[in-house]
Amino acid sequence: MPVGADLGNAADFAIRGSGTAFSVDHLAEGEYVVVALADMQDGQGNTYSGIVSDTLRVRLIEDTEVEIAAMYPFILPGSVSRAIAFSLQDGLKIELVRSDANANQTLVANVNASGQFALPGIGPGTYDVFVQGLPRNMYLQEARLVRGRIDDTRRGIQIRVDSSVPPRSWRCEGDCAVTRLVSDVALDIQISGGASPLGGQVVDYKGGSVTGAKIVLVPTDPISRQRKDRYGFSYSDASGAFVVSGIPPGSYTAFAFEQIEQDIYFDPEFNEQISRLGTPVEFSYGSSRTLDRPLTVITRDDVARLTR
Numbered sequence: 001m002p003v004g005a006d007l008g009n010a011a012d013f014a015i016r017g018s019g020t021a022f023s024v025d026h027l028a029e030g031e032y033v034v035v036a037l038a039d040m041q042d043g044q045g046n047t048y049s050g051i052v053s054d055t056l057r058v059r060l061i062e063d064t065e066v067e068i069a070a071m072y073p074f075i076l077p078g079s080v081s082r083a084i085a086f087s088l089q090d091g092l093k094i095e096l097v098r099s100d101a102n103a104n105q106t107l108v109a110n111v112n113a114s115g116q117f118a119l120p121g122i123g124p125g126t127y128d129v130f131v132q133g134l135p136r137n138m139y140l141q142e143a144r145l146v147r148g149r150i151d152d153t154r155r156g157i158q159i160r161v162d163s164s165v166p167p168r169s170w171r172c173e174g175d176c177a178v179t180r181l182v183s184d185v186a187l188d189i190q191i192s193g194g195a196s197p198l199g200g201q202v203v204d205y206k207g208g209s210v211t212g213a214k215i216v217l218v219p220t221d222p223i224s225r226q227r228k229d230r231y232g233f234s235y236s237d238a239s240g241a242f243v244v245s246g247i248p249p250g251s252y253t254a255f256a257f258e259q260i261e262q263d264i265y266f267d268p269e270f271n272e273q274i275s276r277l278g279t280p281v282e283f284s285y286g287s288s289r290t291l292d293r294p295l296t297v298i299t300r301d302d303v304a305r306l307t308r
Contacts, residue, residue, distance in 0.1 A: 001033045003057065007098070007105035010037055011049040032058050033102045036070045040121070041178070051123035054162075055102040071163045073123045075180055078187030080115040080131070092134070094119065094189065096127040099158060099226070119187070126160050128227055131189060136246040140229070141192035145185045157223060159187065195246040196283045200291035202236040202256040209240030210297045213256045216265045217244055217281065220251040228266065240294070253278035256295035260303065273307045274298065 001013045014037055015024055036053035050073040058066060078094065094117050098105040105125075109117040129143035142156035145166050166185035173180065198217065202210040217232030224230040232244040236256070255265070255278045264270050277298050283289065 001035065001103065003031050003033050003102060005033065005103055007035065007051055007055075007103050010035055010051065010103075014049065027060055029061050030059075032060060034058055034066055034068060035103065036068045038070070038072075040073065048121075050121050051105070054124040055100055057102050069124075069163070071124055072181050073121045074168045075182045076119040076122045076166075076187055077183065078117050078119070078189060080111055080117070080189045080191060091132075093132040094187075095130040095132060096122070096159075097130060099126045099128050122161055122183075124162050126158055128158050129187070129189070130227075130229060131191065134191065137195045138191055138193050139195045139246065139248040140189065141248075142188075142190040144188050144190075145183075146188040157227065192248075195248055197288045198232065198244045198247055198254070198281065198283075198291070199289070200242060200254075201294040202240045202242060202297050203294040204297055210236055210256070210258070211238050211240065212236060213240075213242075213258060213295075213297050214260055215242050215244055215295070216255045216257065216260075217247060217252040218255065218265060218271055218278070220253060224250065225266075225268065225271075231265070247283055249283045252281045252283070254281050254291070254295060255279075256297045257303070258297050258299045270307060274303070277302065277306070 001007075001010060005013075015022055017023070034056045035051060037049045038052045039047055040050035041047055052070040052073060053068045056066060056068060058064060076096075080092065080094075092111040094109045094111060096107040096119055107119050107121065107127075109119045111117045129140065131140045134140075140157065143159065144156060145159055166183045168181050168183045170179050171182050172178075200215075202213040202215070204210050213236040215232070215234040215236065219225050219230045221230075230248060230250075232247045232252070234242045234244040236242045242256075253271075253275065255274065277296075279291065279293075279295055281289065281291070
């Protein structure tokens with residue numbers, strides 16, 4: 001596959017092999033991603049192509065041999081636990097998003113009324129866990145594989161899957177006409193209602209109020225910085241005031257932009273170049289904050305001068 005392609009389209013690039021061997025001829029020089037697929041059956045007996053290996057990047061400049069370690073994909077059951085009392089919202093979904101520079105993949109499962117879900121077709125890799133459909137004052141506090149001491153959680157917002165973690169076993173359904181490989185370890189999702197609001201003012205270099213500035217809170221934690229659900233956004237009103245809602249506890253840098261390219265604040269190089277213009281902000285659980293001093297707007301000229 002091309003580097004950065006979606007694994008959901010991997011079957012479009014499939015090359016059938018004989019047994020465990022395969023060969024691809026007449027490839028142009030360049031970088032490719034190699035991944036193994038296998039024909040699987042879902043719970044209804046339908047056949048689909050499942051991802052059975054991690055991704056492998058190959059730079060092809062001459063004849064090359066690779067070896068791919070494969071594993072059978074499995075079903076990952078789980079539940080949404082309520083750290084505080086609230087009613088589950090209609091349309092709540094769990095997403096696993098592959099954290100991989102080689103390829104993209106998103107796996108989705110609906111959460112039922114009792115908070116249970118099951119993610120199918122889980123292959124090896126590192127995944128960010130997301131919960132879609134939460135109210136603005138709630139956030140994903142923790143996602144972990146629970147049983148005994150098995151807990152490879154990457155700070156509670158990522159899980160790592162390989163040939164041994166989590167443990168899994170074959171299970172029968174009905175009259176055992178269909179067997180499925182299912183994780184023995186559940187994915188436990190903890191939701192918190194302690195997301196905090198931040199209030200403040202935006203001024204220009206002369207101290208005047210700035211209307212329509214875009215406020216961005218960038219998390220300082222490197223893993224959180226890769227997740228859009230960990231950022232905070234708002235705009236200043238006619239008086240220069242703003243409120244950013246639904247901020248998880250942690251450390252942030254606050255910026256106010258006169259005008260900014262869409263989503264560029266997710267770029268780590270851009271953040272490094274403008275970091276000295278931000279204001280450090282620290283949040284604890286359930287606290288609301290008002291900045292002690294206004295944010296000075298970062299103008300279009302500032303951005304042009306500081307970035308390349």
